[in-house]
Amino acid sequence: MNADAGAHTAVARAQESEYGEGHDYAVSPHIRHATLRGLLESRIEAVVKEVLARQGSCAVLEVGAGHGTFTDAVIRAGGIPTVTEMSRTSFDFLRRKFSDSPDVCVRYDSDGTAWLDGETQFDLILLISVLHHIPDYLGVVAAQCDNALRPGGSVLTFQDPLWYPRQGKLSKVLSWGSYFAWRIGQGELKRGVRTRARRLRGIYDESEPSDMVEYHVVRQGVDERALIELLGARFAEVELDAYFSTPLPALQAVGAKYFPPNTFGILARGRKADADIGQRQTRG
Numbered sequence: 001m002n003a004d005a006g007a008h009t010a011v012a013r014a015q016e017s018e019y020g021e022g023h024d025y026a027v028s029p030h031i032r033h034a035t036l037r038g039l040l041e042s043r044i045e046a047v048v049k050e051v052l053a054r055q056g057s058c059a060v061l062e063v064g065a066g067h068g069t070f071t072d073a074v075i076r077a078g079g080i081p082t083v084t085e086m087s088r089t090s091f092d093f094l095r096r097k098f099s100d101s102p103d104v105c106v107r108y109d110s111d112g113t114a115w116l117d118g119e120t121q122f123d124l125i126l127l128i129s130v131l132h133h134i135p136d137y138l139g140v141v142a143a144q145c146d147n148a149l150r151p152g153g154s155v156l157t158f159q160d161p162l163w164y165p166r167q168g169k170l171s172k173v174l175s176w177g178s179y180f181a182w183r184i185g186q187g188e189l190k191r192g193v194r195t196r197a198r199r200l201r202g203i204y205d206e207s208e209p210s211d212m213v214e215y216h217v218v219r220q221g222v223d224e225r226a227l228i229e230l231l232g233a234r235f236a237e238v239e240l241d242a243y244f245s246t247p248l249p250a251l252q253a254v255g256a257k258y259f260p261p262n263t264f265g266i267l268a269r270g271r272k273a274d275a276d277i278g279q280r281q282t283r284g
Contacts (some may be wrong), residue, residue, distance in 0.1 A: 033252045048079040051154065080103045128156075
């Protein structure tokens with residue numbers, strides 16, 4: 001088993017542990033703020049409607065759909081979603097939630113390849129609060145774009161941490177300070193302190209769900225520039241949206257206006273034909 005495969009197995013176990021029965025994605029620290037959630041829902045709806053206006057239909061792949069919070073936005077906009085989930089509990093929840101929606105396809109994604117069947121093609125891929133959970137996120141995004149996305153299609157990512165080495169000291173202080181404050185509110189300060197102590201020593205324990213679920217801590221966040229370069233070779237347009245995000249409701253409104261960004265999303269439009277991609281990669 002190679003390093004990425006081993007890491008993926010550990011992450012899958014952690015996902016099952018952390019996002020099991022009783023977990024509520026609506027109060028997840030990633031999307032708990034109504035303003036952020038509303039912004040993302042409007043972005044999703046706008047992209048879906050853009051595709052519909054161009055070609056009359058929009059097949060959407062949503063990776064790691066959780067409890068279908070953003071699947072609802074896809075449906076409202078008129079898209080036809082295929083959703084995947086690595087947590088068996090969340091998969092079962094999604095099947096129950098969309099049991100009366102024949103256009104929604106729900107797939108259990110035990111190994112991270114449920115989207116790859118060699119036949120199904122999509123017009124939009126959604127990766128919402130997902131990339132920082134994936135060990136080889138660049139490889140996965142490249143494979144999805146090259147194998148599961150139609151020419152002309154789009155990719156929308158959102159709510160991933162900017163690459164740590166490019167974040168300033170203020171961003172890091174605010175991020176970790178709000179993290180500890182959130183842990184206190186959750187009654188889990190001791191867990192947060194133990195987790196942070198391990199990270200400061202460079203220790204990442206595959207038996208600890210808090211280390212593996214938030215896999216970005218293993219490799220210093222998510223490299224937004226590497227993603228832009230990867231997508232730039234495949235799409236006609238690539239837009240970066242960097243912003244401030246925190247688990248603390250009281251800090252979000254102020255931070256969104258005055259604090260430096262620590263989180264990002266990317267919208268890539270107009271996937272190029274395979275020949276164009278190959279020529280650009282060859283020249284590079």
